[in-house]
Amino acid sequence: MLVVPIFAQEESELLSGLYSKQRMARCGQRGDAIRTGKRLIELYGSDAQKKELVEDLKQNIAKIEREDRICRQGERYNHSFTTKNWAEFFTISKEIIAEEGNSPLALDVMLALVSVGFDLTSVDKIDTFNNDTLFYAKLSIQQIEAGQNSQGIWGVFNAAFRNREDALSWMNYITGWILYHKMNRQKEALGYYYKATQIGKEKKNEINIYTNIGSYYFDEAVRLDSEYREKRKANNEDTDETKALLALARGTADLAAFYFARAYKIALVSENQPNQPKQLKGALFKTLTDLYRFRFNIDKVDPLKLDLYIEDLNNQPLPDSSMPLQPILENPGEINPKRDRQK
Secondary structure (H helix, E strand, C coil), rough: CCCCCCCHHHHHHHHHHHHHHHCCCCCCCCCHHHHHHHHHHEEEECCHHHHHHHHHHHHHHHHHHHHHHHHHHHHHHHHHCCCCCCCHHHHHHHHHHHHCCCCCHHHHHHHHHHHHHHHHHHHCCEEEEEEEHHHHHHHHHHHHHHHHHHHHCECCCECCCCCCCHHHHHHHHHHHHHHHHCCCCCCHHHHHHHHHCCCCCCCCHHHHHHHHHHHHHHHHHHHHHHHHHHHCCCCCCHHHHHHHHHHHHHHHHHHHHHHHHHHHHHHHHHCCCCCCCCCCCHHHHHHHHHHHHHHCCCCCCCCHHHHHHHHHHHHHCCCCCCCCCCCCCCCCCCCCCCCCCCC
């Protein structure tokens, strides 16, 4: 058996006392405890009678090292947020997410990262972090839909959401917004935008969601109509191909009208709010008039029938913009605003 010399025993007793005191220091200030504990392991490592103590020291030092690293990481995270050092904030956020895996902490840090990234690109016009923001917005949607919970506040600092539904609605909205406005991937954005309106109340009355989706389908209807007219020029009569194009253009216009009608309804209710442009209601009504005229192939619009058409659209469930649209094959003639439609 190893006999520890007197001076070593005195040193070990002194170190043990120091270690016990130092390990109680504040997180981030326990480097001395780690070094002292490792020195004790060196002294006792070959002493069979101290085996249990040595193992306890090893476990405690490993725990302290992890806590110390996490604490320093947390200090960097907090400091980067409060000082608005966004490059550092994104770096440390991604480190925490990678280390924490599928944990509530990882989700909360992810939600905060997405919130900050969206503010930077939408308000400050800084697009440096758009790829990270989009990636983690999509990942957070997957985790929340899979049942992952928050630690309690669904985010971090003031970059937090009130509850699960608000967080999920915002993540879908942010994903759609970045895809639509920053990535030139409008078609991919539509499904996320739609889902944002269907979860909770947070984004149900967000006019720009409906106008963005409506504008996409409006432009598609114009494109399809132009293609139809170009193909029809050849012999000035319809073929199966041109009829299919026209049916698709009408169906696309109908879908655009659904979304502009919903935006118009919200605008009517909120027209006196200070943040709503005064000309918005009129612009939306003009767009609906143009869609109505194209959809039903008429020049002169009956105001009453147009009003009934808009009312009819708003009385129906909003079509899922991620689903294939329905071509409209009929030649309408007299319009029946109460006709059935396929979703």
